[in-house]
Amino acid sequence: MQLFALGLNHHTAPLAIREQVAFRPERLVEALANFVRVKPVKEAAILSTCNRTELYFATRDPHHAADWFAEYHRVALGELSPYLYTYPQRDAIRHVFRVASGLDSMVLGEPQILGQMKDAVRQAEEAGTLGVTMHKLFQRTFSVAKEVRSTTAIGANIVSMAAAAVHLSERIFESVREQRVLFIGAGEMIELCAAHFNGEKPRRLTIANRTLSRAEALAERFGGDVLRLDQVAEALPHYDIVVSCTGSPLPVLGLGAVERALKARRHRPMVMVDLAVPRDIEAEVAGLDDVFLYTVDDLAQVVASGMESRQAAVVEAENIINERVDGFIHWLDSRGAVPTIRALRQHAEQLRQAELERALRLMAKGEDPHKVLEALSQGLTNKLIHGPTRFLNEAEGAHLGDSIDLVGRLFNLHPDER
Structure with a gap:
C-alpha cells in the first residue's frame, strides 16, 4: 500500500x-x-x-x-x-x-x-x-x-491574507480609521481580518452571520455590533469596506444588492474583499465603477513584495523537510517487514512450545531433569538453525557467497567465526 x-x-x-x-x-x-x-x-x-x-x-x-x-x-x-x-x-x-x-x-x-x-x-x-x-x-x-x-525565519514578519486585506483597503481609502467595515461570516479567516482591521480603529465594525451567537462573540471581542445575514443587503449602503468569507455554496451578495447600495451611497466608493471559495460576491460586481472587488487571488499580488526576505529561510526549511521525508520513508519500509517479523516470532513460538511439551512429558515420566533440559536446549538449537543451514547447503555457484554474507549478518557472525 x-x-x-x-x-x-x-x-x-x-x-x-x-x-x-x-x-x-x-x-x-x-x-x-x-x-x-x-x-x-x-x-x-x-x-x-x-x-x-x-x-x-x-x-x-x-x-x-x-x-x-x-x-x-x-x-x-x-x-x-x-x-x-x-x-x-x-x-x-x-x-x-x-x-x-x-x-x-x-x-x-x-x-x-x-x-x-x-x-x-x-x-x-x-x-x-x-x-x-x-x-x-x-x-x-x-x-x-x-x-x-x-x-528557521520562514514565519518572520509574515504578511497574512488578513493584513493584505487591510492593505488593499488603504489603497482606496487614505485611512481605515474613518471607514465603516462590515464582515460577513464568523469563521477563522473573518476573525483574523477583524483583528487586523480593529487594530486600525475603524469608525464602525459589524459582524454579520447566519448564527448570531457566533457573530455576537466576535463583535463583543472587537467592540462591534451584529447583523443577521438576511439584513446585509438592506444595511450595505452604510458600509465602506466589506470583507466576506462564508461557507455558503451560493453568493451571499448579488449584483443587484450592490447596485442599490451604490445608488444609496451616491456612488461613494466601496472596497469589497471576497475571501470565500466558492465566492460570496457575484463576479459581475467587479464591473461596477465605484466598487473595488478583490478575491483571494488578488491578495497574492499584495503579499508578493514581502517574499524576498524569506527566501533564505526556504532553503533551510527544504533541507529539514528532505531529511524528515527520508526518516518517514524508513519507517514505512520497516512497516513492510512487520508481517514477516510476526510470522517469524510465531514460528519460533511454535518450536518452543513443541520442545517444552516434549520436555514436560519426559519429566512426568521421571526422566533425569538435567538430561531433559539438555535435550530441550539441543532440540531448540537444531530446529532454529535448521532453516539457515538448509539455506546455505542449497546455495550454489555465485549465490553461495551472497548467502554466506546474508547468514553472517543475520546472526551477527564475525569473519573469523565463519
Whole structure:
C-alpha cells in the first residue's frame, strides 16, 4: 500500500476552477466515508481551503481517486485534468510536509494552513478514515512544521491574507480609521481580518452571520455590533469596506444588492474583499465603477513584495523537510517487514512450545531433569538453525557467497567465526 496526494491549488488552478471542487465543511465527514468506499482506498483525509483542495490517501491503486473527485463534484474529469496533480509516496510525503510548513501557501510561511490541516485530521478521525500509516504521517507532519517554524525565519514578519486585506483597503481609502467595515461570516479567516482591521480603529465594525451567537462573540471581542445575514443587503449602503468569507455554496451578495447600495451611497466608493471559495460576491460586481472587488487571488499580488526576505529561510526549511521525508520513508519500509517479523516470532513460538511439551512429558515420566533440559536446549538449537543451514547447503555457484554474507549478518557472525 502506497501513500498519495491528489488535488489542485492556487499554483495550478484559477479561482473559477477551485471553487467548483471545494468541499463544504459540514459534508466533509460524509465525503470521506464515501471516498474510502472507492476500492481499494484504505485510509484518507481531505484538506479543503480557499487556496487548495487535496486528497491524502493510502491505496494500492490511485487511479480511481481522480474519477471519484470529479464525479463527487459533478465536474467532467477532462475539465479538471489540466489542473490536477498526483504525487506518489515520497513526493506525497514531502508535499504534505511542505504544505503544513507554509512553503506551498499563497502567502509564504503563513500559519493558518497548519490549523486547517489539523482540522482536516480531526474530521478524518471523526469519519474513521485514518489508519496507522496516515495517523503516523500527520504526527510527523505536525512535528516537521513545528521544527521548521521554530528553527528557521520562514514565519518572520509574515504578511497574512488578513493584513493584505487591510492593505488593499488603504489603497482606496487614505485611512481605515474613518471607514465603516462590515464582515460577513464568523469563521477563522473573518476573525483574523477583524483583528487586523480593529487594530486600525475603524469608525464602525459589524459582524454579520447566519448564527448570531457566533457573530455576537466576535463583535463583543472587537467592540462591534451584529447583523443577521438576511439584513446585509438592506444595511450595505452604510458600509465602506466589506470583507466576506462564508461557507455558503451560493453568493451571499448579488449584483443587484450592490447596485442599490451604490445608488444609496451616491456612488461613494466601496472596497469589497471576497475571501470565500466558492465566492460570496457575484463576479459581475467587479464591473461596477465605484466598487473595488478583490478575491483571494488578488491578495497574492499584495503579499508578493514581502517574499524576498524569506527566501533564505526556504532553503533551510527544504533541507529539514528532505531529511524528515527520508526518516518517514524508513519507517514505512520497516512497516513492510512487520508481517514477516510476526510470522517469524510465531514460528519460533511454535518450536518452543513443541520442545517444552516434549520436555514436560519426559519429566512426568521421571526422566533425569538435567538430561531433559539438555535435550530441550539441543532440540531448540537444531530446529532454529535448521532453516539457515538448509539455506546455505542449497546455495550454489555465485549465490553461495551472497548467502554466506546474508547468514553472517543475520546472526551477527564475525569473519573469523565463519
